[in-house]
Each structure stands twice: as C-alpha cells, then as structure tokens.
Amino acid sequence: MIHISRVGGNYEFPAELMVVAAMNPCKCGYYPDRNRCRCTLTEINQYQGKLSKPLLDRIDLYVEVEELEYDEISNNNPEREKESEKMRDRVIAAGEMQRKRYQGLPYDFNSELDTEGVYEFCGLNKREAELMEKIFRKMKLSARGYHRMLKVARTIADLDGEKSISEKHLKEAVSYRRNNMLE
Amino acid sequence: MEEKIYDFWFYSLEALGEVQREVLLEQFHTPKEIYDVSIEQIGKIIGFEDWVLKHIYNSRNTIKLQREYDDMQEKGIRFVCCKDQEYPEKLKNIKDMPGGLFVRGALPKMEEKTVAVIGARDCSHYGKFMAGQIGRALAEQGVPLISGMARGVDGYAQMAAIEKGGESFAVLGCGVDICYPRENYELYELLMEHGGILSEYRMGTPAMGKNFPRRNRIISGLADVVIVVEAKKRSGTSITVSYALEQGKEVMAVPGRVTDCLSEGCNYLISQGAYPINSIEEMIEDLGFSYKKIKKNNKNVKNPLESEADLVYAVLDFVPKTIAMIGKEVRENSMEKLNALLFDLEIEDKIEQVTTGYYVRKQ
Numbered sequence: 417m418i419h420i421s422r423v424g425g426n427y428e429f430p431a432e433l434m435v436v437a438a439m440n441p442c443k444c445g446y447y448p449d450r451n452r453c454r455c456t457l458t459e460i461n462q463y464q465g466k467l468s469k470p471l472l473d474r475i476d477l478y479v480e481v482e483e484l485e486y487d488e489i490s491n492n493n494p495e496r497e498k499e500s501e502k503m504r505d506r507v508i509a510a511g512e513m514q515r516k517r518y519q520g521l522p523y524d525f526n527s528e529l530d531t532e533g534v535y536e537f538c539g540l541n542k543r544e545a546e547l548m549e550k551i552f553r554k555m556k557l558s559a560r561g562y563h564r565m566l567k568v569a570r571t572i573a574d575l576d577g578e579k580s581i582s583e584k585h586l587k588e589a590v591s592y593r594r595n596n597m598l599e
Numbered sequence: 600m601e602e603k604i605y606d607f608w609f610y611s612l613e614a615l616g617e618v619q620r621e622v623l624l625e626q627f628h629t630p631k632e633i634y635d636v637s638i639e640q641i642g643k644i645i646g647f648e649d650w651v652l653k654h655i656y657n658s659r660n661t662i663k664l665q666r667e668y669d670d671m672q673e674k675g676i677r678f679v680c681c682k683d684q685e686y687p688e689k690l691k692n693i694k695d696m697p698g699g700l701f702v703r704g705a706l707p708k709m710e711e712k713t714v715a716v717i718g719a720r721d722c723s724h725y726g727k728f729m730a731g732q733i734g735r736a737l738a739e740q741g742v743p744l745i746s747g748m749a750r751g752v753d754g755y756a757q758m759a760a761i762e763k764g765g766e767s768f769a770v771l772g773c774g775v776d777i778c779y780p781r782e783n784y785e786l787y788e789l790l791m792e793h794g795g796i797l798s799e800y801r802m803g804t805p806a807m808g809k810n811f812p813r814r815n816r817i818i819s820g821l822a823d824v825v826i827v828v829e830a831k832k833r834s835g836t837s838i839t840v841s842y843a844l845e846q847g848k849e850v851m852a853v854p855g856r857v858t859d860c861l862s863e864g865c866n867y868l869i870s871q872g873a874y875p876i877n878s879i880e881e882m883i884e885d886l887g888f889s890y891k892k893i894k895k896n897n898k899n900v901k902n903p904l905e906s907e908a909d910l911v912y913a914v915l916d917f918v919p920k921t922i923a924m925i926g927k928e929v930r931e932n933s934m935e936k937l938n939a940l941l942f943d944l945e946i947e948d949k950i951e952q953v954t955t956g957y958y959v960r961k962q
Binding site: 449480 | 720721723750751858859860861919921922923924935938939941942943945946952953954955956957
C-alpha cells in the first residue's frame with residue numbers, strides 16, 4: 417500500500433509486488449577485485465549512487481553473486497536441484513505458518529506487517545533485544561530498516577519452523593541487509 | 600601598506616621562481632621597492648618575459664592586497680615568507696623553494712625528524728591497513744607526519760596519526776582555505792588543531808591539476824624520510840619520490856605482492872634501492888628510534904586451540920572475500936554458522952564489509 421499525504425489530500429494506492437533486481441558494483445563490474453577494477457572510488461560511488469539510498473533501504477535482501485567457475489557453468493548438478501526442492505518445501509511450510517498466525521488479521525505474510533504488527537509478531541526476548549540494539553547502532557539503521565530487518569528475521573525463524581526469533585535469525589537477517597562502507 | 604603586506608605580495612607571486620626573486624631583490628633590495636618601481640625598469644632585466652611582467656603589474660593592487668591580507672588575518676591564516684625565522688629550515692635546501700607558505704594551524708618543528716607518508720588515492724585495503732599502521736607507529740614515536748591530505752593512503756595515514764594523538768601536516772595544491780578533496784573535511788578540521796595545513800598558493804586558489812605535482816616537492820622537502828605505501832608504477836607518488844631523491848631524502852617503501860598493480864611502484868622502488876618496510880618495528884628502528892612497544896599479538900599465538908571465530912578471522916586479509924570463499928577456506932559448509940561467526944567478528948570491529956557481502960580484516 418502506498419500512502420501519499422499532501423496538503424491537497426490523502427491518497428492510498430494499493431500495491432503488492434515483489435521486486436527482484438540485479439546490478440553491478442561499478443561500471444567495469446569487477447569491484448572489489450582491485451587488480452582488475454581500476455574504477456576510482458568516486459566513480460564507484462557515482463555508479464552506485466544512481467540508485468537513491470531511500471530506495472535501496474526498501475530492499476530487504478541483498479546477496480552478492482560471485483563469479484562462476486567453469487565446472488559450475490558446464491555441469492548441471494542434480495544435487496542442486498534437490499536442494500532447491502527442499503528449499504521450496506521449507507518456503508511453502510513457512511508461508512503456511514504465517515497464514516495460520518495471521519488468521520483473521522489483515523495480513524497474509526510477514527512482509528505485510530505494519531508497525532503494530534511488527535511489535536506484536538516480531539517481538540524479541542531480552543537477549544535478542546540487546547543484540548538488536550547493538551545491530552541498530554552499528555549499522556545505523558533507519559526506522560524503516562529496523563522494522564524491515566525484524567520482519568526478515570521473523571521470516572527466517574519461520575523457515576526454521578521456530579516460534580520466536582533467536583539470535584541466529586537476527587544474525588542471518590543482518591547478512592542480508594545492505595551494508596556499504598563506501599558511503 | 601605595511602611591510603608585511605609587501606612581503607606577502609612579493610613572496611606569494613606565483614609567476615616568480617626562486618631565481619627571479621633573487622635577481623629582483625639584488626637589483627631593488629626590498630619587496631617594497633619592487634612594488635613601487637616602474638614595470639619598464641623590471642622589463643629591462645634579462646629573463647623576465649612579458650607574461651611575468653604583466654602578472655607583476657596586475658598584482659599590484661593595494662586595495663585588493665590589503666583586503667586579502669585582512670581576510671587572511673580574520674580566518675587565522677598566516678603567511679610565513681622565506682626570510683621569516685619561522686620558515687622551515689628544511690625547505691631552504693630544496694630546489695625552487697617556495698617564497699613563502701600559507702599556514703593554517705602550525706608549522707612542523709624543524710629540529711624534529713619528520714616523515715612523509717604518501718601513496719595511491721585509490722589504494723587497496725592492504726594499503727589502507729599499512730597506512731594506518733605506519734601513521735599510528737609514527738604518532739607513538741612523536742614523529743610529525745607530512746602528507747597531502749589526498750584520498751586514500753595520504754588521508755588514512757594522517758587520520759591514524761591524529762587519532763593516536765600524533766601531529767600531522769598537510770601540504771595542499773590549493774589555497775589553505777579550501778578543503779580538497781571535500782570528503783576529507785573531518786581530517787581537514789582535525790589537522791588545524793593537531794598539526795597544520797600548508798600551501799604555497801594564495802587563499803581561494805582552486806584545486807588545479809597543474810599545481811599538485813609542484814606541491815609534492817614541499818611534501819618531500821619538509822620530510823627527512825619519505826615512505827611510499829602503495830603506488831602504481833607511474834603516478835603522482837612517483838613524482839614525489841623523484842623530488843625526494845633529488846633533494847637527497849631517504850625513501851622507504853612497503854613491499855607488496857607481485858600480482859598487485861598497486862604494489863608495482865613500491866616493489867620497483869625497492870629494486871632501485873629504497874628501504875623495504877619488512878615490519879613496523881624494523882621501520883621505527885630504521886628511522887633511528889627504539890621500538891618501545893611490546894608485541895601485542897602474543898596472546899593469540901599462545902592459544903593452540905583456535906576458536907572457530909579465530910579461524911575465520913585468520914583467513915581474512917585485505918583482499919575482500921565473500922562468505923562462500925571463506926567457507927571453502929575454513930571447510931565449513933553451514934552458511935548459517937559462518938554468518939553468525941562473521942557477524943560476531945564484525946560487531947567486535949575486527950572485520951568489516953567493503954561492499955555488501957565482501958569481508959576484509961580491520962585493524
């Protein structure tokens with residue numbers, strides 16, 4: 417849902433979508449391999465700055481993709497397919513868990529939780545809350561980032577089939593958050 | 600006008616080199632007389648081209664000079680000319696010595712040994728690490744660190760020295776009232792308090808490419824030893840090194856891997872006779888100080904049973920690695936576990952991510 421509040425009035429635009437996007441780290445694409453990447457830091461910042469930070473802040477999962485080895489491209493590994501199947505089962509199970517949890521509520525999935533929803537369903541125990549505080553300070557999270565990270569942690573816990581968010585879920589959620597020293 | 604202002608005018612004239620200044624002084628004795636003499640009379644002297652004369656002529660604007668001088672005073676910028684007592688003795692020995700220096704903050708004390716740390720702007724993490732190590736080590740020994748406040752090695756070394764409580768001086772290729780590059784603003788402010796910002800260019804002179812090679816002679820000139828941290832074979836750093844050699848300064852270089860293009864310059868210098876920096880302790884001793892600190896790393900060596908976190912830490916260096924690469928090296932397949940270990944190390948400030956998902960060791 418997109419809310420726009422201006423002097424002229426308030427508008428709500430229903431929106432529900434998943435964005436999957438890919439980009440290069442710099443214009444030559446080799447950064448941070450400094451032997452091949454000869455881009456200056458300014459150039460890299462310029463390149464990455466094409467996407468505004470508030471926009472990037474709304475992206476929940478960041479994954480770096482490495483170069484593939486020859487074997488990995490040339491062989492179709494059947495083991496991998498099995499891994500994917502297993503993952504799919506976990507995803508379905510996690511989705512089911514969320515549907516059950518949110519029965520009778522205006523949400524279907526963790527991603528749809530609003531602020532109150534986050535407080536209610538992504539609550540942390542004492543140890544986890546202390547860790548979250550450390551993370552918040554260290555990563556200089558925005559309010560949005562904080563809420564989004566909790567939702568991601570909730571989802572990771574769901575994938576593990578666990579009731580409450582534990583430290584390891586938070587730690588994994590951190591690894592998916594954009595963390596850029598360049599800025 | 601006050602005599603100081605005549606000095607300021609004369610010794611900051613960009614069109615005049617050291618030799619021309621001497622010729623003029625011989626003929627007309629004082630800056631004031633040179634200011635007042637007709638331009639035709641100066642034109643009679645051999646070796647003064649028209650553009651130089653024009654430059655001198657145009658610069659004689661009493662109102663403007665007075666205003667600029669007052670402005671400097673207001674901003675706390677001093678002009679130290681080469682006949683002043685304060686003028687660094689070491690600069691008097693270099694070729695084409697600057698007529699004077701604009702100073703914000705202090706000037707390095709010349710009885711002390713000073714070291715310049717220079718290197719690539721786009722340095723690697725290894726360069727950043729070594730710049731920091733050297734900067735801190737010099738600060739611990741109380742050695743003033745001279746550099747150019749540039750992005751990369753220069754800035755990292757100066758920042759590290761100041762953070763360790765040391766003194767550092769930046770020689771700029773623009774006016775001292777201009778912070779170039781802008782991203783080093785924090786360092787610029789700190790330098791004013793913990794050292795100084797120097798330039799031979801007048802206030803308001805923008806950062807121009809042509810001025811930077813020339814200012815490098817002042818960087819090497821102010822130092823007794825020039826340390827090169829990382830440099831490509833042909834770079835601004837090599838200009839400073841050639842000035843240093845011409846001025847008879849000692850040059851030291853941080854060796855690097857043969858395959859790293861950012862170490863090519865340093866390795867080449869070493870092959871040409873520069874001192875290699877094999878360790879920080881050795882460097883300090885080579886500089887003529889006794890290394891006071893006891894090795895810190897003993898603790899880690901003592902413990903034979905390395906924890907998993909130590910293992911992960913050990914495979915990280917200054918070449919950014921992804922979690923998958925780390926996993927392969929420590930033979931750990933569980934991403935979850937690796938993630939938690941990396942997280943712990945990061946929150947303890949032992950490692951950092953250079954860009955999302957790429958980890959390097961932090962000092």
